[in-house]
Amino acid sequence: MHRKDFIINTSLSLMGTLYVPGFMLKNEIILGHNNKRYKINTRWSQADVSRNPVNDCHEMVQDSKGRILLLTNETKNNVLIYDKNGKLLETWGSEYPGAHGFTLFNENGEDVLFICDNSRHQVIKTTITGKVLMVLDYPKETGMYSKAEEYVPTETAIAPNGDIYVADGYGKDFVIQYDARGKYIRHFCGRGTEEKHVLNAHGVCLDHRDKNNPCLIVTSRQQNSFKRYSLAGDYLSTVALPGAWVCRPVIKDAYLYAAVLQSNSRQGKQSGFITILDKTNKVVSNLAGSEPSYSGEKPDEMYQTIKAFQYPHDVCIDDEENMYVAQWNSGKTYPYKLEPVV
């Protein structure tokens, strides 16, 4: 073969492997099932890694201006604020070494944030620009804690009346309820052998999909389930999700979305995926996970099928139904964006 042909052939074959422009792609990867299917963009974030690095990307929320906020335990910038196209708009925060839980609440027309800090053993309420409004220390009032270190809050949920529910997911697994001013009301969940108990209460959220019967959903991650409670902490029922180490539940319209940190069958192997439940809490889609199927009341064991994610830790659904995925311990990777396929 002539050298020229060889070079051209080599270049063409190189093109064959690399040159796959989006408009020509016949079989673009679609993640998920049924009416919840998405295209993934792993290069959504336009942040400059040398200026605005991240460590664990723990949670994300959208504010009332439509911006996407990310909470990371990188103290160079604990909060990164993006537009929906991944452009970094601003950052703040350097005093949250254990930044983990991130909840946004619209308080009389103003966005406020609740940060759970694992290392500080505190919950901190801030304005959208990071000004501290309130700090909740470890809940002595429960009588269950003798020192701050026993309390490692992972998540908050805020009721319409302003009541604050804190999940102590890496501490003693209690959910502690306060009023809007931070006055202790009660605690529930905790560890034990009954159905009302949880193991790794990693997340908590308000479920108002049934308008007449709002309830709380608490993650019991090591039990691969969500558990439902009344707003006063009475146990209602369990949503079993065999195989799935679910993180916090995130509710948007009729659906419940959750990052699954890892598959039970492949622990410690970057085996995460995303699960979506409908308003009856039935699994309808697993993004990068097994196609949902039911043999009885519970879904069949779920597991990762595509290595699109490593350890997803939270999802955020924006006003246009796009999904953002933040990941823990995944090579300091920035969040991914997933757009629904209609």
Next chain:
Amino acid sequence: MMNKITCLLLLITIFFGAFAQEKFQLAPPMLKYNSVFFADEARVILAFAQPGTIIHYTTHGEEPDENSPVYLKPVIIKNNFITIKAKVFGKNFLPSETVQATFVKDGLPLLKVDFPLPDAKYSGNGPNTLMDNKGGIPNYSNNTWLGFKQDTVTVTITLTKKRETRSILFNLLQDKGSWIFFPYKAEAFSDDKTNAGAVKLGDLFFKPKENTGESICMPYVINFKKKIKASTITLQLYLLKNIPDWHPGKGQSSWIFIDEVKLY
């Protein structure tokens, strides 16, 4: 002229390369069985609920490829030492890593298998843990496993009566992510090793497997130099004291995990 074409093509390649769709790898298939140890037969189920993908498998130890048999229904195993390897393939995806399991049929009848005190967290399922025909599950937290941190693990196997024996089998786990490695060396002795008359029957040296991130469990066999009549055999496992350089725990001490022994 040639240079121009070459440059242009390279530029196009680089330009579109930046926009190329990344190819994701498939996760390995689910390999389900009650235990790799069996008396009559073992039933193996492979599962992978991802439409558009195909599980290929082999039963004689070869690496599966797209010409290997397609998994359609549960595989029944009746013979000793059959290794199933399985891998998932799908258009637009990189093939999965291979999962594998080797199935082991009952050996000579045993009276008891004694072992030193394991780590409290990985203490198995009672005194019969190493002879209960349960195990081969590549998940260290499964209660079929005994986990040890001591330098030497001595396992003493007592037969129901004096019999001719020619080999010993033991099932081990490697899970690099959890610092569990195969031992550095294994040795078999006739009799209780503490007895003066104990004779070394054979040994085996191990090399940590670098190329897989998945947990693997493997049965290993030491064939004795000659058949012997014995009522007691000792197996000694020597901890890998220096984790290899390619591992984050390099130079540090590892774990030994074992879940079954058999004599033939």
